[in-house]
Amino acid sequence: MSASFSHELFETDGAIYMGSQRDPAGCRVGLFGVPYDGTTSFRPGTRFGPAAIREVSSGLESYCPQLDLDLEDLAFADLGALDIPFGAPEPVVMAVQRATEAVLALGLKPLMLGGEHSISSGAVAAVAAQHPDLVLVQLDAHADLRHEWLGAKHSHACAMRRCLEVLPSQQLLQIAIRSGTREEFSELRATGRLVAIEQLVQTLQPLRGKPIYLTVDLDWFDPAVLPGTGTPEPGGFMWNHFAELITELSQHNLVAADVVELAPMLDPSGVSSVLAAKVVRSLLLSLGNY
């Protein structure tokens, strides 16, 4: 990483993810954090997500028995925290887009840690510019298809609506969404974008080889395993559901990913952060495997 790259976009005074390096030279994946939660309407705190994930990562093994892959065999960089303004989301989304472009320009696959879900549209825009046939796979409790929310177009409740401005509807898969308005569910059902959990793997298999962006809103998991998120929704998924997905995805052309909506202050036990860090390990190994 040239010194100018680092200093202009990212702050590097925080901790790094277990096994990573600051310097992107020779790396295949570039991790970065976006500590933003300015539009969060219910319980804030996702700004602390990236730091919490890094902090607990040292408690994990580098080896994943399920994928039989080891982080020790992967060179990847932790680029630090994107330098962002507080307040309105528009400049944040723009900064995310520019940062993602810079990561791609370095030849790295981007892995972004939120922060709230509104940041994803910036990264998706940058990746879709490089991969016009990009398939966006969304793990989420909520449809995030509102046109605006509490007066804001870039609210985290509108995250997928914003992505649909750069991707056609059929390139978005929304996995086992369980909360939304009547209008959002009408659209989900009408468009065929809603994928039931039982059909997840068989829906993905035909897409092998296609560029995939996986956006993981951690509230897709059940609050039992991930209580530390702003809008927990009962009736979610356990680790094993994710394990099945990632086993499939590790055979895919995963080109980018993000993990958002961890609010570590809401879970004093810290297990939410540990689960998020294990999701990140899975994604690093999958991004590096193709």
Add this chain to the structure above:
Amino acid sequence: MSASFSHELFETDGAIYMGSQRDPAGCRVGLFGVPYDGTTSFRPGTRFGPAAIREVSSGLESYCPQLDLDLEDLAFADLGALDIPFGAPEPVVMAVQRATEAVLALGLKPLMLGGEHSISSGAVAAVAAQHPDLVLVQLDAHADLRHEWLGAKHSHACAMRRCLEVLPSQQLLQIAIRSGTREEFSELRATGRLVAIEQLVQTLQPLRGKPIYLTVDLDWFDPAVLPGTGTPEPGGFMWNHFAELITELSQHNLVAADVVELAPMLDPSGVSSVLAAKVVRSLLLSLGNY
């Protein structure tokens, strides 16, 4: 609601449940709280349950994709908190009975938020007086069949024993109870009142049309999804078990319900309160659907 009704029985200085109104005029369901935990023997705090449910309810959508029903289509009242004395349970149970009678007199289906389980017998008595063929369905980790507990007849450990004083044994269904004394389990098995989780729906289906009172002791759920309760019991149930039940019950003549034993202070993550609020949303929609 006439002003005198409100001021005599309920305190109205607290928050209201998302989408409700104070005035019962034109409503089908009447929600009220009973912040009582005077006989709790282990860990107190259920007195804060009703306020916590209301507080987090604004984080939920009004639409339920599973039932395909929306709270926006239902007129319901949040009548406030029953004004109760602290200390012995007898006057509290009497106050609950009178309040439930008042709610019924207004033409509303009662939905009571506890508070500890000992309050249910007051509400059941009032509803059973109107519906002699009432079927009481109990979700609970504990049998609650003690004759007395620590010297008190109206302890929460005796909740169902007290209900059996106004209802015959065969009008009580105890769903998947997993904790109790040897004597309680002998009675559960001998009477046939114990319904295994696998038989839940098939047991209920023949009762369509009959008046049903559902009492939800939240410790029926597994502590994984609801840690915020006074006597958590490992080995309980997940949201999907409740979802299956409520899908069935939304086709029934549900005439009243209560949701008890949420102790929000015990769960700093707040997900217990969110689950309880979603249970309440399900019950409101089911009560309003028949």
Add this chain to the structure above:
Amino acid sequence: MSASFSHELFETDGAIYMGSQRDPAGCRVGLFGVPYDGTTSFRPGTRFGPAAIREVSSGLESYCPQLDLDLEDLAFADLGALDIPFGAPEPVVMAVQRATEAVLALGLKPLMLGGEHSISSGAVAAVAAQHPDLVLVQLDAHADLRHEWLGAKHSHACAMRRCLEVLPSQQLLQIAIRSGTREEFSELRATGRLVAIEQLVQTLQPLRGKPIYLTVDLDWFDPAVLPGTGTPEPGGFMWNHFAELITELSQHNLVAADVVELAPMLDPSGVSSVLAAKVVRSLLLSLGNY
């Protein structure tokens, strides 16, 4: 309060402060909350401040032995929560200004509960328009004199800078500020606006009769007595320091006040909220006493 007033500006589905009424008719003071923390740079959560203050207020007595005044002798309204957008602060500050004007138009003295400190400039602007000789007294750990912060002019780190756009420098008193940049302290010392704690009462006494706006950033208190705030600063003040101030202020023409920066989630013991609720009781009694 006319129904239209309430419904246009305030949400009234939350709890009310102990002893208050919703209807402003006949009242002398109008309390309202502004649950905004969009520019908070360190630890968020002041959006929950107003609700927490109301919730714990019922644990206080209505009588204050120090002032020998009782809330039972004061008619005051709790108007609810200002309806605000999330994200950028400018529209929030504008909404605060309009709400304060509306409260003043009803003949009420405004008492605003934050939320973060950036909201104060809106209320100060409205009150200063009515009282051009207004003296603004600031209790705060921080100078809040930055011209902008992390790219935002209306950050809570700029709260007093924004107030100085509607008030001349000599009408601002900054009480025992203990944190700031070198530049801020240069200005504090050069302008004579910095009042040492020992000179507080003697500085105020000559101002009796003048219209006073008191803005209480709760981080003025020592973190020992108020840990629940976003940017705690060791070396602050105890309750008795505030008691001395309020005894003096109860003899003044206090025309408006605000209490900001309570972040209740950061203090699981709840004593921060109790202290804030007692500050509010003191302010209500003082506002009503002149």
Add this chain to the structure above:
Amino acid sequence: MSASFSHELFETDGAIYMGSQRDPAGCRVGLFGVPYDGTTSFRPGTRFGPAAIREVSSGLESYCPQLDLDLEDLAFADLGALDIPFGAPEPVVMAVQRATEAVLALGLKPLMLGGEHSISSGAVAAVAAQHPDLVLVQLDAHADLRHEWLGAKHSHACAMRRCLEVLPSQQLLQIAIRSGTREEFSELRATGRLVAIEQLVQTLQPLRGKPIYLTVDLDWFDPAVLPGTGTPEPGGFMWNHFAELITELSQHNLVAADVVELAPMLDPSGVSSVLAAKVVRSLLLSLGNY
């Protein structure tokens, strides 16, 4: 202690206070817990106070440098937890009175750990029967002089009113009370029972030799040093104020004492329990010193 004594009144399956013994034979002081909080109107949990005090006591030294006394030189018994019913307070207060009589009959000075303040009247009644000239010294934030509260005569808000039924008014000293109704403060001032903190030692000195019962409602301390109590009241006292008192009291004929209203769940840092345990150490040394 005869085995029958122990088994009839006390449960002995809990921990013991650092340095104590179960067997009262040869002891001068008898410690016991009363885990009751049935009338607590605001935030419950004082039932866990005695266990918390014992648990953290092992973190203290046995030596007190201020009194220059060491628990190692004192034989004292920890008799366990009084076996009490939950619910109404009357039978609890009666059980406390009988237990205190039993402790006195063993030749021990009683030191009772609450639980809520309503239990004190039972112990005071037993001690006053033995010492008709008993002086009751109350450390408390609240006057506790209500005639009844929320319908209960034995509420903790009525603790001193109940003691005044067995002691004449001039035998009660209420130390630096800072919260109450207007009526309570009228009585406090009219009777001369309210002792300012500055007059504490000079008020006590003439009483040397007289039998004294010290009741310590821990909310007398400032919430800064003791956040773990149900009704925290800002403006209280620091450890050094108590140290001054106990230095004086160690020269007095202290015949009994209690320490009440610790609610350890409300203070996750545990420092409230540590302070309470240090208060207990001071009282043990003072009770043993005369």
Add this chain to the structure above:
Amino acid sequence: MSASFSHELFETDGAIYMGSQRDPAGCRVGLFGVPYDGTTSFRPGTRFGPAAIREVSSGLESYCPQLDLDLEDLAFADLGALDIPFGAPEPVVMAVQRATEAVLALGLKPLMLGGEHSISSGAVAAVAAQHPDLVLVQLDAHADLRHEWLGAKHSHACAMRRCLEVLPSQQLLQIAIRSGTREEFSELRATGRLVAIEQLVQTLQPLRGKPIYLTVDLDWFDPAVLPGTGTPEPGGFMWNHFAELITELSQHNLVAADVVELAPMLDPSGVSSVLAAKVVRSLLLSLGNY
């Protein structure tokens, strides 16, 4: 229990498990705690495990409906806390071995509560000396097969490696391990010691009659049901998995057991301790049943 036995090895100033007695005379099982966490590399606090298990045990029923057994029918002793030095693990493991030998010499089946997993090798050594054909069954998230960790041979990351020094490889069954290094998993697979969860019961059934030591590292459970442990690992097991195991084991010659790695401070809800206490109840009943 002879007084000398108790005083030399165990501290008896703590609470006891529900339904136990201090005196081992006439008992079949001997419970004791080892509050040691000196080698814990990530998040400490298992030293508080034994006390937490005892504290919450009183909230459980003595009857287990699944096994149809009642603790009231079993005489068992709670011998207290092993007196151990802090710092290096070697003397702790030696003390555990001597204590286990003493318990066995009293004719009791040992049930040890940790503390961290490194203590198990001491107890296993003592039991294996008496039962050379002992089968060690390990429930654990982690393989614990490191040869050393952070410079320590007796780290909790090496617990099973140390046990393999006294037991041959084929006498160890490692149940559904889900975390480890690549080397550990190679060994697990090569030796056939790794038992999949689906094969658990059928693997155990042929061993009926053989002496079994069950070591329960509580992090085997999913963090959803047991967040209170130092190195939580997503993807674990629910209560029902354990229930199936214990139903089988209650028909076996279970000669000893331990329950380790509960860190109660990490779970403010307390449900981790409740689950651990229920595991202990199951083990007590199974140990007593053969």
Add this chain to the structure above:
Amino acid sequence: MSASFSHELFETDGAIYMGSQRDPAGCRVGLFGVPYDGTTSFRPGTRFGPAAIREVSSGLESYCPQLDLDLEDLAFADLGALDIPFGAPEPVVMAVQRATEAVLALGLKPLMLGGEHSISSGAVAAVAAQHPDLVLVQLDAHADLRHEWLGAKHSHACAMRRCLEVLPSQQLLQIAIRSGTREEFSELRATGRLVAIEQLVQTLQPLRGKPIYLTVDLDWFDPAVLPGTGTPEPGGFMWNHFAELITELSQHNLVAADVVELAPMLDPSGVSSVLAAKVVRSLLLSLGNY
């Protein structure tokens, strides 16, 4: 810093203190953390102290109005976390000594963040070797003069006893110690090493020019302002007491310092970490000022 220096002794994957740099070139002060709590007898967790101090440091201003000094004018390095084994303290103390020697060899004044107090003797030994006339000033609640504790010579209860093996008694000043055994207090009083808080500044003033090592055991502060420590002791000191000390010390030849015994997990409000970070800022400015 040469790469070999960094990689051999310190881990650099964590965050850095606000305003510091990794590279020691050109710096005057070298900060490093020692995350060790292996001998902690009561409540562990000081291993997380260094990370917590760094994490919250970004919430502080770089300017100190009291000293009128700004961190922006000081070049200082944050060298990372000393790589240490878990378990016994002896190798840890040796590693601390070697690391301190390495920091001194780079021409930096060492500022060590604990971890528990037992580490100080290693750093004191290294500094005293360079400054034989070193004066060690101890802020602490506890005397730390035990010869051994729970079988360990290098326990944190023996920290000063170990320092007295490299420094003569008259070169140690123990400031306002308030807890210890009778023997420790006899020694404190007999040697004249105990300095009352009122005599602190006048005791230090004659030492201007002499090399001083300040060891700050944070439990010297009152638990009100610093609840997050393992053995909190009521009756301690407020920030202003420390401010007076540091104003004096900033005129002294402060050659090294440490800040130990922060246990951030024990204080969910985080204010303990903020106070510790402000202590560190004061020490950095004082170390750099001479």
